[in-house]
Structures are given as structure tokens and as C-alpha cells.
Amino acid sequence: MSARPSKLGRLRSLRRASQLVFFAAFVLLFGFAAYLVATPIPPDLFLRADPLIALSGMASVRRVVLPLLWFAAPVVVLSLALGRVFCGWVCPMGTAIDLCERLSRIRGQRPSKAPHLRRVKFYILAALLVTIILPAAHRSASDFGLTKTVGLSAIYWFDPIALVTRTFALVVLPVVQWVLALANDSLIAFSYSDFVDRHDWIARAINPVQLGFSTVGRPAYFRLGLYTFVVFVGIVALGRLARRFWCRNLCPLGALLGFLGKASPVRLAVSEACTRCMRCVNECKVGAITEDPHVYRGIECIGCYSCIAVCPVNAVSLTAGRAQAHRDDRLELDRRRLLQAAGLGVAAIVLPKVDWSAKRSEPSMTKIAGSKLIRPPGALAEESFVTACVRCGECMKICPENALQPAFGEGGLAALETPILVPKVGPCAQSCTLCGSICPTRALEPFTVEEKSHLYLGTAIVDRSMCIAWANDRQCLICDEACSYDAISQKQIEGLGRPVIDERICVGCGLCESACPVQPERAIHVYASGDKRHLSRKEQKAIRDQVGERPESGEGLPYPGL
Amino acid sequence: MTHEEITRRDFFKRAAAAGLAAYGLAELDRLPEAEAAAPPTIVVASKKSPAQLVRAAVDGMGGMKRFVKPGNTVVLKPNIAWARKPEQAANTNPEVVAEVIRLCKAAGAREVKVIDHSIDGPDTAVLKMSGIGPAAEAAGARVISARSQAMYQRVNVKGGKVLRSADVLRDLMRADVWINLPIAKVHGSTKVTLACKNLMGVVWDRGAWHQSASLDQCIADFAAQFRPNLIILDGVRTLLSNGPKGPGKVASPGVVVAGLDPLAVDAYGVTLLGLKPQEVGHIKLGFASGVGEMRLDRIKVKHV
Numbered sequence: 001m002s003a004r005p006s007k008l009g010r011l012r013s014l015r016r017a018s019q020l021v022f023f024a025a026f027v028l029l030f031g032f033a034a035y036l037v038a039t040p041i042p043p044d045l046f047l048r049a050d051p052l053i054a055l056s057g058m059a060s061v062r063r064v065v066l067p068l069l070w071f072a073a074p075v076v077v078l079s080l081a082l083g084r085v086f087c088g089w090v091c092p093m094g095t096a097i098d099l100c101e102r103l104s105r106i107r108g109q110r111p112s113k114a115p116h117l118r119r120v121k122f123y124i125l126a127a128l129l130v131t132i133i134l135p136a137a138h139r140s141a142s143d144f145g146l147t148k149t150v151g152l153s154a155i156y157w158f159d160p161i162a163l164v165t166r167t168f169a170l171v172v173l174p175v176v177q178w179v180l181a182l183a184n185d186s187l188i189a190f191s192y193s194d195f196v197d198r199h200d201w202i203a204r205a206i207n208p209v210q211l212g213f214s215t216v217g218r219p220a221y222f223r224l225g226l227y228t229f230v231v232f233v234g235i236v237a238l239g240r241l242a243r244r245f246w247c248r249n250l251c252p253l254g255a256l257l258g259f260l261g262k263a264s265p266v267r268l269a270v271s272e273a274c275t276r277c278m279r280c281v282n283e284c285k286v287g288a289i290t291e292d293p294h295v296y297r298g299i300e301c302i303g304c305y306s307c308i309a310v311c312p313v314n315a316v317s318l319t320a321g322r323a324q325a326h327r328d329d330r331l332e333l334d335r336r337r338l339l340q341a342a343g344l345g346v347a348a349i350v351l352p353k354v355d356w357s358a359k360r361s362e363p364s365m366t367k368i369a370g371s372k373l374i375r376p377p378g379a380l381a382e383e384s385f386v387t388a389c390v391r392c393g394e395c396m397k398i399c400p401e402n403a404l405q406p407a408f409g410e411g412g413l414a415a416l417e418t419p420i421l422v423p424k425v426g427p428c429a430q431s432c433t434l435c436g437s438i439c440p441t442r443a444l445e446p447f448t449v450e451e452k453s454h455l456y457l458g459t460a461i462v463d464r465s466m467c468i469a470w471a472n473d474r475q476c477l478i479c480d481e482a483c484s485y486d487a488i489s490q491k492q493i494e495g496l497g498r499p500v501i502d503e504r505i506c507v508g509c510g511l512c513e514s515a516c517p518v519q520p521e522r523a524i525h526v527y528a529s530g531d532k533r534h535l536s537r538k539e540q541k542a543i544r545d546q547v548g549e550r551p552e553s554g555e556g557l558p559y560p561g562l
Numbered sequence: 563m564t565h566e567e568i569t570r571r572d573f574f575k576r577a578a579a580a581g582l583a584a585y586g587l588a589e590l591d592r593l594p595e596a597e598a599a600a601p602p603t604i605v606v607a608s609k610k611s612p613a614q615l616v617r618a619a620v621d622g623m624g625g626m627k628r629f630v631k632p633g634n635t636v637v638l639k640p641n642i643a644w645a646r647k648p649e650q651a652a653n654t655n656p657e658v659v660a661e662v663i664r665l666c667k668a669a670g671a672r673e674v675k676v677i678d679h680s681i682d683g684p685d686t687a688v689l690k691m692s693g694i695g696p697a698a699e700a701a702g703a704r705v706i707s708a709r710s711q712a713m714y715q716r717v718n719v720k721g722g723k724v725l726r727s728a729d730v731l732r733d734l735m736r737a738d739v740w741i742n743l744p745i746a747k748v749h750g751s752t753k754v755t756l757a758c759k760n761l762m763g764v765v766w767d768r769g770a771w772h773q774s775a776s777l778d779q780c781i782a783d784f785a786a787q788f789r790p791n792l793i794i795l796d797g798v799r800t801l802l803s804n805g806p807k808g809p810g811k812v813a814s815p816g817v818v819v820a821g822l823d824p825l826a827v828d829a830y831g832v833t834l835l836g837l838k839p840q841e842v843g844h845i846k847l848g849f850a851s852g853v854g855e856m857r858l859d860r861i862k863v864k865h866v
Contacts, residue, residue: 036686181710184710184712185710185711185712186712188710188712188713189712192715192732192736217709218709218710400683400684400686400687401683401684426683427683429645429682429683429684429687430645430682431645431687431691432684432687468772468773474775474776474777475751475752475776475777475778475843476751476772476777477750477751478751478769478772480750480751481681481749481750481751481806481807482681482682482807483807484645484682484807486804486809490750497750497751511682515681517769517770517772517773518773519769519773
């Protein structure tokens with residue numbers, strides 16, 4: 001016989017509603033940004049609110065970045081006050097896992113059989129903090145003339161917000177767009193059919209639908225989409241071992257917020273009415289309740305309050321105060337493991353920076369690591385860039401030309417999944433400044449259309465053995481046509497113009513490579529050899545100014561900066 | 563009385579000429595009456611605002627009602643290739659496009675579509691910067707960026723010497739009336755881009771033209787088959803260097819040229835750019851294929 005549900009039991013419904021609202025907000029902000037719809041709140045809100053990302057972003061530039069701090073601070077305060085409620089009520093990764101577990105009917109193992117790995121997330125956090133802080137400290141030291149070093153922020157592997165954003169950008173969006181584009185193309189084909197011709201009202205009816213579809217645009221394509229998908233599926237599939245396996249055992253953000261939550265005065269209390277039916281123990285998503293229902297781990301509890309809702313005798317309630325007999329806040333970390341994790345962090349900094357293209361005497365990665373490692377405009381110098389970039393995929397998603405792709409082998413392990421310009425897929429359009437305006441960590445700093453004519457990403461080189469004009473003596477010059485910066489001119493030989501490139505003007509935007517009709521390998525390629533990110537914008541401008549007047553640039557895309 | 567000596571070579575020449583003439587006459591049969599009957603007429607309007615130029619030129623051709631009947635679906639093909647501003651003269655003047663739309667609407671057009679397969683992207687930037695997107699929509703047209711292959715259909719190019727087939731805009735193929743709205747620019751590869759060259763924007767895979775044996779011949783082949791119901795050439799501003807995208811030297815001849823014969827319009831357009839028709843490969847080839855008249859002394863120019 002169960003008692004009447006308590007008022008507190010409604011907290012679970014409230015929490016579910018909160019999860020859905022925040023998840024919807026995440027999806028909407030994501031979608032609006034993808035279609036350049038201005039929103040009053042920043043489209044990268046969730047990334048900015050992530051204290052780990054804020055910390056990593058600020059450490060990589062070694063100064064306080066207010067746009068990051070403003071949004072991350074409330075989450076820190078929330079955790080200090082209420083514990084890990086962010087994980088239970090807000091986090092889009094947590095909600096995504098909950099939804100997937102529910103839809104896939106993943107129930108996890110019984111609490112007694114679930115693997116005891118909850119400390120792992122703290123070791124991961126420790127290793128990540130080393131990768132965030134040590135390089136920043138070392139680079140501060142290098143300002144005083146010590147050796148130069150580079151760092152690799154590995155947080156993109158484990159940060160939940162970066163992971164879920166990346167999954168949406170590289171997997172969900174392309175799939176949705178592809179389906180819509182297929183529907184759109186079918187509708188277009190149908191609208192031209194004789195059948196529609198005979199029935200004018202159908203044409204009128206489908207016209208607006210077709211227009212709606214066509215604003216979806218061409219479906220984006222991303223290499224590494226499959227890899228990103230597999231990672232996410234893996235995270236969900238771990239739920240077969242224990243529900244929210246990711247949140248309870250691996251998530252470094254959860255570890256950080258749980259640690260902060262030790263200060264929280266709010267706690268669950270179990271009254272003497274408890275019959276030890278163990279429903280709360282079995283229901284707890286993160287295994288926070290111990291075998292004794294009267295004791296729970298405060299660091300693990302994500303405040304989902306399912307325990308309150310399922311208790312048949314209303315024995316569970318919330319209280320506040322210093323007496324925390326029922327809350328076990330011990331970390332119980334193993335010092336040896338912690339040191340090992342820190343060591344792993346150091347290894348993660350050192351090992352990926354293997355750069356086979358650099359001489360030993362040169363500091364590795366200070367310029368470029370690979371000839372095809374072409375960064376978007378506004379990218380920090382390479383060593384800062386790979387540290388600051390959290391691989392969230394926002395820039396790749398927002399690029400209207402689909403030109404930004406996750407790096408795979410172009411820059412070694414250090415650059416894995418960072419954005420690179422792949423002109424074969426698309427060019428960097430002259431009028432666009434979107435990637436610089438959306439980057440949450442300022443790994444890409446905002447830039448203007450005017451600046452694009454002196455932000456040198458690389459240099460285009462004509463392959464004369466493949467070029468239609470050079471090799472086949474036929475008229476073409478599409479590259480010259482396409483160039484927005486007038487860097488390509490034609491050399492008249494035997495009455496036929498052949499393209500030549502002025503490398504002082506060419507910024508490596510890839511419009512030429514993208515337009516080149518030679519297939520499948522283009523006859524003009526952008527190489528990172530012209531990358532001038534090691535110079536300041538002022539110095540780069542001076543280089544361009546020496547050549548003389550530059551073509552008038554257009555306005556930026558109709559998108560409000562951030 | 564002496565017999566005229568005819569060499570074998572002369573005989574073949576004359577026979578071929580006679581054959582061609584007969585073939586040409588047969589072909590002429592298929593051309594619109596206005597062209598077959600008399601030397602092609604083009605109308606050149608000058609010294610007015612862009613909208614007035616368009617009205618004057620179209621009136622000179624007999625008014626828009628001659629071409630657009632009530633209830634017609636009209637497709638306009640301006641040059642909207644580039645993310646450039648109107649002052650840079652890389653795209654058709656938006657005021658010219660808007661006025662043509664208004665004239666079509668006034669003549670009773672049911673729907674006016676403005677279509678191009680832009681080269682630059684993204685489409686939003688191209689339409690906005692060129693000014694054609696907002697201007698055309700304000701004038702009541704539907705603006706379409708033809709970015710989906712589903713919007714094109716494979717069409718055989720009969721008699722094409724190099725170009726055998728092309729994927730052409732379905733809207734164009736099905737329109738009651740279509741009007742070519744090029745701008746006059748120099749072009750790095752084909753010397754100029756005018757009415758004939760502007761038609762590359764109605765095909766899907768134009769890269770194949772560049773890879774073919776002759777880009778010029780492809781343009782001529784296509785122009786021979788795809789003849790617009792009216793051509794209105796924008797010479798309000800012209801791009802004189804670094805074409806087709808610019809930025810380059812921009813001149814302001816302040817003219818609009820209208821005509822039915824693409825070669826006649828182009829031949830006149832070439833002079834706006836300081837060149838001669840015979841200097842332009844695709845115009846010469848087009849003339850050889852009987853697309854139209856390129857000899858300026860045989861074109862009737864009506865100044866208004």
C-alpha cells in the first residue's frame with residue numbers, strides 16, 4: 001500500500017520538463033545558427049556556459065575572456081549551491097543520453113552488477129586540467145625567454161557539451177539536411193511533371209512547401225561524420241552496463257561540478273518510514289545511492305529526484321543545513337592513480353606534437369604542420385589554436401560553403417578534428433565572416449570582410465601539368481574568373497592566356513580550387529605554405545599593402561556578430 | 563561569246579555554297595518572322611535612367627505586349643554570377659531587372675521568375691550584394707537560385723559541333739516566354755560575356771564546356787538552339803578590365819540594347835567594350851553556324 005504522492009514528487013516532472021526545454025533550446029539555437037537566424041541569446045550558449053571550456057579557452061590565450069566568464073559563472077554558482085543539478089536538469093548530453101536510453105529501452109545492469117568506475121571521471125578531469133594549465137604556464141614562462149612549447153588541449157575528447165555539439169554538427173544536421181534535400185528534390189521533380197501541369201492547383205499548393213524546403217539548402221557533408229557518430233553511439237551503448245554510464249563514470253564536467261557541489265547545503269534526507277524496498281537504489285540513474293538507502297553520494301547525485309518520486313512511502317525529502325549525515329561527500333581518490341593521470345596529461349601534451357615536417361632545431365608546430373592544414377580566417381597561431389579549439393564543430397556547421405571540415409591526418413594527432421579549409425569541398429566566400437563570429441573559445445577570432453584580403457590562410461599553386469590552359473592549350477581561366485582578390489592574372493603565350501598567381505595577393509581562400517573544372521583532382525591547389533598566422537594582423541596587412549590598392553570588398557553576410 | 567571556265571574547285575565551292583544557302587533558307591524558315599524577313603534590328607536606348615532605358619528599348623522593339631501575353635509564365639535570365647555590388651558591374655543592373663519584371667507584369671504575365679545558376683556563393687550573399695534579390699522581389703518576381711540538379715533536364719543540342727547535350731533549367735524549357743538579360747563585360751577567357759555567354763548560367767554542368775575541345779564552340783552551339791524570346795542587354799555600366807568578376811575598370815555607357823538576334827545584340831555589345839565582333843571567338847563561330855548576324859553594317863540599329 002503506497003501513500004499519496006508527495007508534492008516533492010512533482011520535482012521529477014519539473015526536472016523532465018526542464019530537460020526538454022533546455023534540450024529544445026539547444027537544438028533550436030543550433031538550428032537557428034545553422035540557418036543564420038539571429039537570436040537574442042548567443043547560439044553557442046551551452047558551450048560558453050561550460051566551465052571546462054571557459055577555463056580551457058581562457059588558459060589558451062592566458063587572459064580572462066569576459067564572454068566566456070559571464071556564461072560559465074552561473075553554472076559554477078549553481079553547482080556550489082545545488083550540486084550537479086546541471087547534469088540532471090540542463091546538460092544536453094545528459095538529456096540526449098536519457099532520450100536515447102528511453103527510446104532504445106536501455107535499462108543498464110542492476111546496481112550491484114554495475115561497474116564501479118565512478119572515480120575514473122576525476123582522473124580524466126585531473127589529466128585534462130594538466131593539459132589545460134601546464135601549456136599555458138609553460139608558455140607564460142617562455143615569454144621570459146625560456147624554451148617554447150606547445151600544448152594540446154584534450155578536453156574535446158571528453159567535454160560533454162563539445163561532444164554533443166559536434167555530434168549535432170557533423171552527424172545530425174547533415175542527415176536531417178540530406179533527408180530534407182531529398183524531399184525537396186523529389187518535390188521539384190514532381191512539380192515539373194505533366195501531372196502537375198494538368199492540375200494547376202497542385203502546383204500552387206506545393207510551391208510554398210518547395211520554397212520552405214529549398215531554404216534548407218544543399219546538405220552539408222563532413223568527413224569524420226561516421227567516426228563522430230560511432231563515438232556517440234558508443235557513449236549511449238555503454239548504458240547497457242549502467243544507465244548514464246558516461247555521466248557517472250567518464251564525464252569530466254560532471255566530476256568538476258560534483259566537486260563544486262560539495263559546498264552545497266541542499267541534501268536528500270530519508271526518514272524512518274523507509275522500508276528498504278530499494279526502489280530508489282534501482283531507480284537512481286547514476287548509482288548515487290549506496291546499498292544503504294539512507295546514505296547517498298552527494299558528488300554523484302545529479303538532482304534528478306526520481307528517488308523522491310518512486311518512494312512508495314514518501315520517505316525521501318529535501319532539506320538544507322549543515323548536518324549532512326546522509327550525504328557521503330568523500331572523493332576517495334587514489335593518490336597513485338591521480339599521479340598516473342597527471343602523467344597521462346603530460347604525455348597527451350607531448351606525444352601528439354610529433355611533427356615530421358619540422359626541423360629539430362625549430363620549435364615544433366609554430367608555423368604549420370602540414371601542407372593541407374589550411375585554417376579558417378581569424379585562426380590563432382597554430383600552437384595556440386590547437387589548444388584553444390574544443391572541436392565543437394560550430395564553425396564547420398555554420399560555414400555556408402561547407403568548406404570547413406574536421407582535420408584527420410593533415411596536422412597530425414594534435415590537429416585531429418580541428419577545422420580546416422578543404423577547397424575541393426567548398427571555398428571561403430569573400431563576403432562571409434561567420435566562423436569568426438561563432439567560435440565559443442576564440443580559437444577563431446572575429447574578423448571583418450575587409451581584413452579577409454590580408455588574412456593569409458595559404459597560397460594557391462597552379463599544377464601546370466594538369467591545367468587546361470597550360471597543359472592542353474585550351475581556353476579556360478575559370479580560376480581567374482573566380483578569384484575575389486584579383487590574385488590570378490593571365491600570361492599570354494601563343495595567343496592564349498594561362499593563369500599565374502601573385503602569391504603576395506593570394507590569401508588561399510580556395511575559390512579557384514573550388515571552381516577548377518579539372519576533375520577529380522583539381523589543377524590548382526591551395527597549400528598552407530602561405531599561412532601567415534605567426535604574424536600579427538597588422539604585419540599581414542603591411543604585406544598586402546605593399547602590393548598596392550586592393551579590390552573593393554563587399555558587405556558581410558546578414559548575420560549579427562556575437 | 564565565251565564560256566566561263568569553271569574549275570573543279572570552283573564547282574565544288576559553288577555547289578557547297580548553293581547547298582548551304584538552301585539549308586540556310588530552310589533554317590530561316592524556322593526563325594521568327596521578323597528576322598527572316600529583314601536584316602536584324604536592334605534598339606539602342608541611351609541618355610536616360612536605367613528604368614527609362616529599359617522602357618524605351620522595349621518600346622522600340624514593339625512593346626512588351628508583343629512578347630508577353632496575358633497569363634504567360636516568364637523566365638528572366640540576368641547575370642547574377644558573382645557576390646559583387648552593382649557599381650562593380652559584374653552582374654546585371656538590378657534596376658534593369660526590376661523594370662523588365664514590371665513591364666512583364668504590366669503586360670499580364672501570370673508569374674515572373676528570375677533565375678540564375680550563380681558561380682559565387684553563398685546564394686544569400688550573391689542575391690543581396692548584387693541587389694537583384696531585393697529588387698526583383700520588390701518588383702513582384704520569384705527569385706530562384708538554381709542550385710539543385712533536380713531543376714535541370716537533359717536536352718540534346720541538335721547540330722552541335724562540340725556540345726551534344728546539356729542539362730538545362732526546366733523552368734526555362736517550360737516558360738511561355740524567356741528573356742535574356744545579360745550585362746556587357748570583358749571576359750578573361752572568352753574575351754567578352756554578352757547574350758550568348760550569359761546562357762552558360764542556365765546549364766548545370768558548365769565545367770564540361772571548359773573541359774571540352776572548344777569552349778567558344780560550346781557557347782555557339784548552345785546559342786544556336788536556345789533562342790530567347792527577347793534579349794535586353796544591360797550597358798548601363800560595363801566592366802572593361804578583369805572580367806567577368808572584376809573588380810576592374812567600370813565604364814558607364816548608359817545604354818540598354820534590345821533585340822531578337824543574339825549575335826546582332828552581341829556584335830553591338832562588343833563595341834561598347836572597345837572591341838570588334840570578329841575578335842570574339844564564340845561570336846565568329848556563332849555566325850558561321852548561322853546563329854545570327856554579326857556584321858555591324860548589316861544590322862539595323864534604331865537609336866531611341
